[in-house]
Amino acid sequence: MRTKFLSIVLGLSVLASSCTSELIVDASKTNDINGLVVPAGFEWKTSRDVNFNISISDIRFKSGLHVVSVYGANPTTGAVALSKGTASLSSPFSTKISIPSSVKEVYFVKTAPDGSKITQKVALTDASTLAVSLGAVSSGRFGVSSESGMYVTSASSETSPDCSTGCDMTVSSGTTIDLDSKTGSQTICLTGSNYSVNFNANSLNGGTLRICGTNITLNNLNFNSGAKYTVIITSKGSANFSNVNWNSADVTVKNFGTLNVSSNLIVGGTLLNYGVVNANSELQSRSGSSIVNDGQIIVKGSASLDGGMTNNADITFNGEVRLNSSGQTVTNNGKMTAVGNFIINSSTTLTNNSYMTANSMQINSSGILNNKCQLLIKTDLGVDKTINNDGYISVGGNTRINGSGVVNLFNGAMLVTNTLNTYDGKITGTGANYSLFKVLTAASNTINNGGGQKLTGTVQFSEPSDILKSSFLDGTAQKTKDGGIYIPKTECSEGNGTSPVTSNDSDKDGVIDSEDAYPNDGTKAFNNYTVASTVAFEDQWPSVGDYDLNDIVLSFTYKIVTSAANKVxxxxxxxxxxxxxxxxxxxxxxxxxxxxxxxxxxxxxVGAGAGLEAGQDSVVVLLFTNARSEQSSWNTRPEESVVADKNYSFSFDVVNGPSIGNFGLGAYNPFIYNNSPAFGRGYETHLFGKQPTKLVNKGLFGTKDDASNTNTFYSTAKKLPWGILISTANFKYPKETIKITETYLRFADWASSGGKSSVDWYSNTSEGYRNNANIFNP
Structure with a gap:
């Protein structure tokens, strides 16, 4: 029997360059392995074990089972899930996976009981445990935020100073301050309350104005081009800007308290708000400027924005908002309200990651709207360029999709509009889950103007009169007059329809058939896969060998089958x-x-005499008992003929099995043993730190070069191993008697760093990584 597993390289393999030319060996990088000094805890493997704990915060299905899949690469590229299991509100999914050290992020896909999916990408750190909570919503695309959760006021990234220390000058009553070449570089502190300060600004060379008092009015503060200055309103302070001229990009205003602006607030540099800003007229930002809001901003007039803006908390515009400058971006991560119209002009981008409302919205030529959570438009929406919608858009009035307009809906997104009187552009759907474009009121025949395919991909068009021409649809898109497909309600989306009755669990194990690898077997549910890897051994234990690490070389993959209860x-x-x-x-x-x-x-x-080994207290499977009977050539000496790889496979059922979180997905405990005369079964050689089997000759520990009695198992006194684990099935091992350090020139760096540096020493073919002359190539 030989089960053909998918090669779980799955994008996990380190990308190698195309350079394979003979390299000039740098002697300083080919350290003698016997001279290496390695840190404590280093396990001589190119992977690390990560314990994943995935909880569910999606309350829509009460005690229902969600299926969680863990990927080591982007699942949209065809990657296969490494581990898969169930989780509920009360019971998380725990799994342990040996992940190549070169992999820096993982992907989680949660499938709800109704079949809807969400995806979340999470960065890996050096921590051995990663806890993740999966809710009801995430981005349907990658490269965009997947944290479109409830609006929460952002915590300040800075703390407010005070005026008790660090002041070169302290003012506590009304006066005039000349900001000359000296005072313009000092820290001036304003204390007290209810007074005005006039400024004669001649030279601003990096000084600071710190406002700790209350109701202090700043008059005629001119930040001319080239000026360098910082104004700080502290957490206990409040200031009034009157006739402030802000032209310099090198001026920063930080507000931790209250800032009131009586005239137009024109931002020329950087405005960082952690408190409250009341702009009692217009808000304008110059090109190259930046506004970051972590508090509350209220604009009573209109806003004309040419600079960047990031809202992490609460901002309200009571007039019209215009995004003007090419390349400009405005990002909402909190709550944004536009009481007036919102206009996205040419080559500007609005990204809504959270909650936003606008009276109307117009996306002009080359403008882009990215909506990843909820956008409510009270009246009309005009689309002359691009909408990328991962969440929910509601239009209370009419929507116009003009000839150059494109509405892209991703993975279960929804756009609902009261009317649609112009449909000359395109609507597209992308992702595993169908998205919905829903028109509430019967449309006129004007939406059938033009020709070609205007509705494409995984999207359904719902309109009560079913007037849209079928010729506009490609082979995947759908149209209906019956209210549209079911879209689950989430933190961002109001959803659509009612959840279909889930009746596709044939074996009644709680896992829907579409996610069950064994839909007709209630004892099995999921396939879990190890990353394709290689073990390479020295066979001289308890003596050290020549460290060519080619005495036994085995590649392997595992498929571990688990139940709906996540048991092996x-x-x-x-x-x-x-x-x-x-x-x-x-x-x-x-x-x-x-x-x-x-x-x-x-x-x-398996080989003759191999299989399940008797006399053991744990499960031990022998692949073969005599390597010389398995391969007639060594496959390490260029002068000899090469024989084909010898393949082995085995399978066994497990009763009362452990959880996949305890059993894990990795190499387990491979070993070799010297079955030659004068040696015997007790001469076991395991990977660094691994436990021997019951049949080991314990008397060999601590003899010759082995330091297992005083160190970790299968370790020399210098913490050197007798075997290594490499995260690839295609490891190019050294020729006979040539040390690993003379073949892989970054091996020593990798080992001496404890696996932190040169993590791709075995796969990178760039100059300085390997000496190709020392690699055995069949």
Missing amino acids: VQVNADYSLKATGGSYNNGAGIQFNIPSGNAKNFTGN
Whole structure:
């Protein structure tokens, strides 16, 4: 038997460059492995074990089971889930995966009981545990925010200073301050209350005005072009700007208290607001300026924005808002309200990651609207360019999609409009879940103007008169007059329709058939896969060898089958013997952390005399008992003929199995043993730190070069191993007697850094990484 597993390289393999030319060896990088100094805790493997704990915060289905899939690469690229299991509101999904150290992010896909999916990308750190909570909504695309949750006032990234220290000058009553070459670079502190300060600003060289008093009015403060200055309103302070001329990009205003602006607020540099800003007239921002709001901004007039803006909290515009400058971006991560019209002009971008309302909205030529949560438009929406909608858009009036307009809906997104009188552009759907474009009131025949396919991809068009021409649809898009498909309600979306009755769980294990790998077997539900990897051993234990690490070379993958309760019910393995670079009659096996009596129904394609090993207290599977009977050539000596890889496979059921979180997905405990005369079964060689089996000769520990009695198992006194684990099935091992450090020139750097540096030492083919002359190439 040989089960064909998917090669779980799955985008996890480190991308190698195309350079494979012979390299000039830098002697300083080919350190003798016996001279290496490695940090404590280093395990001599190119991966790390990550414990994932995935909880559910989606309350829509009460105690229903959600299916969680963990990917090591973007699932939209065809990657296969490494681990898969169930989670509910009361029970998280826990799994442990050996992840290549070169992988810096993972993807989670949650499938709800109704079949709807959300995806979240999370960065990996050096931590051994990663906790994630999956809600009802996320981005349907990658490269965009997936945290479109409820609006929460952002915490300040800075703390407010005071005026008790650091003041070069302190003012507590009305006066005139000359900002000359000296005072213009000082820190001036304003204390007290209810007075005005006039400024004669001649030279501003990086000074600071710190306002700790209350109701202090600043008159005629001119920030001319080139001026460098900082104004800080502290948390206990309040200031009034009167006739402030802000032309310099090098001026920063930080407000932790209250800032009142009686005339137009014109931002020329950087405005950082952590308190309250009351702009009693217009708000204008110059090109190149920046406004970041972590508090509250109220604009009573209109807003004309040429600079960037990021709202992390609460901002209200009571007049019209215009985005003007090419390349300008405005991002809402909090709550944004536009009482008037919102106009996105040419080559500007509005991104809404949270909650936004506007009276009307117009997207002009080259303008872009990215909506990733909820956008409510009270009257009309005009689309002359691009909408990218991952969330929910509601239009209370009419929507016009003009000839150059494009509405892109992603993965279950929704746009609902009261009327649609112009449909000359395009509507597209992308993602596994259909999106919905819904028209509430019967449309006129004007939406049938033009020709070609205007409705494409995974999108449904709902309109009560069903007037839209079928010729406008491609083979995937749909149209209906019956109210539209079911869209689940989330934190962002109001949803549509009622949840369909879930009746597609054939084996009644709580996992819907579309997510169940075994829909007719209630004891099995999911396939979990290890990353395709290689183990490479030295066979001289307890003596050190020549560290060519080619005495036994085995690549492998595992498929671990689990139940709906996330318990291991079956183990499947594929191994390939690549090299047997030695004269010993070496055997090879794998030890599992499962009691020996819990393995049932073993089947396998293994060597003579191999299989489930008797006399063990845990499950041990032998692949072969004599490597010299498995391969006639060593596959390490260029002068000899090369023999094909020898393949092995085995499978066994597990009763009373452990959870996948405890069993994990990795190499488990592979080992070799010297079955030659004068040696025997007790001469086991395991990877660094791994436990021996019950049949080891314990008397060998602490003899010759082994320091297991005083150090970790299978370690020398210098913490060197007898085997390494590499995160690829295609490891190019050294030729016979050539050390690993003389072949892979960054190996020493990797080892001495404890695996933190040169994590791609085995896969990177760029100059300085390997000496190709020392690699065995069949």
